[in-house]
Amino acid sequence: xxxxxxxxxxxxxxxxxxxxxxxxxxxxxxxxxxxxxxxxxxxxxxxxxxxxxxxxxxxxxxxxxxxxxxxxxxxxxxxxxxxxxxxxxxxxxxxxxxxxxxxxxxxxxxxxxx
Amino acid sequence: xxxxxxxxxxxxxxxxxxxxxxxxxxxxxxxxxxxxxxxxxxxxxxxxxxxxxxxxxxxxxxxxxxxxxxxxxxxxxxxxxxxxxxxxxxxxxxxxxxxxxxxxxxxxxxxxx
Numbered sequence: 225x226x227x228x229x230x231x232x233x234x235x236x237x238x239x240x241x242x243x244x245x246x247x248x249x250x251x252x253x254x255x256x257x258x259x260x261x262x263x264x265x266x267x268x269x270x271x272x273x274x275x276x277x278x279x280x281x282x283x284x285x286x287x288x289x290x291x292x293x294x295x296x297x298x299x300x301x302x303x304x305x306x307x308x309x310x311x312x313x314x315x316x317x318x319x320x321x322x323x324x325x326x327x328x329x330x331x332x333x334x335x336x337x338x
Numbered sequence: 339x340x341x342x343x344x345x346x347x348x349x350x351x352x353x354x355x356x357x358x359x360x361x362x363x364x365x366x367x368x369x370x371x372x373x374x375x376x377x378x379x380x381x382x383x384x385x386x387x388x389x390x391x392x393x394x395x396x397x398x399x400x401x402x403x404x405x406x407x408x409x410x411x412x413x414x415x416x417x418x419x420x421x422x423x424x425x426x427x428x429x430x431x432x433x434x435x436x437x438x439x440x441x442x443x444x445x446x447x448x449x450x451x
Binding site for chain 2: 274
């Protein structure tokens with residue numbers, strides 16, 4: 225596609241439910257990144273994929289968070305048993321090489337846990 | 339650990355005036371510093387970066403940033419602000435390998451006509 229596409233753009237969920245956030249990177253981009261943007265806290269690194277493997281997932285805040293990438297393309301970020309503190313904008317980015325400074329960011333998914 | 343700080347939550351500037359958005363950093367080793375902009379309802383966009391070389395770095399949309407090692411600062415500047423520059427600006431530093439950036443909390447720039 226023309227850019228990084230994320231879906232849904234907005235998600236409201238009840239506390240305790242599981243959610244899946246999807247990221248479609250730019251075609252041909254082998255590197256994919258997930259960040260979380262919380263109010264007043266900037267962007268927080270979550271996980272990095274190179275192809276289908278995740279060499280760095282040090283930013284996942286708890287074992288309720290997981291991510292996968294299939295076919296070297298689409299990635300899904302899953303949050304189990306959501307909590308109110310999970311409310312944030314989740315941003316995905318992709319790049320040709322493993323250089324996040326050259327990455328293109330999607331518009332994000334705004335997650336609200338009520 | 340690497341970190342950046344943006345001391346101002348918001349900066350207000352009149353159109354046509356120069357603008358400065360502040361960023362200070364704390365790193366071990368040589369810093370790799372970046373500025374990004376986030377317009378409403380749009381993804382984060384790269385503005386400019388400092389890796390090495392000249393302390394004054396020029397970037398997109400007429401922005402520039404000055405690297406100051408003695409003050410550990412990397413302030414974003416523009417000689418003449420436009421209303422369309424109004425957005426959220428993030429300073430960032432590379433942490434470890436190429437795959438991770440550490441972002442500041444962001445500064446909201448409001449340019450008034």
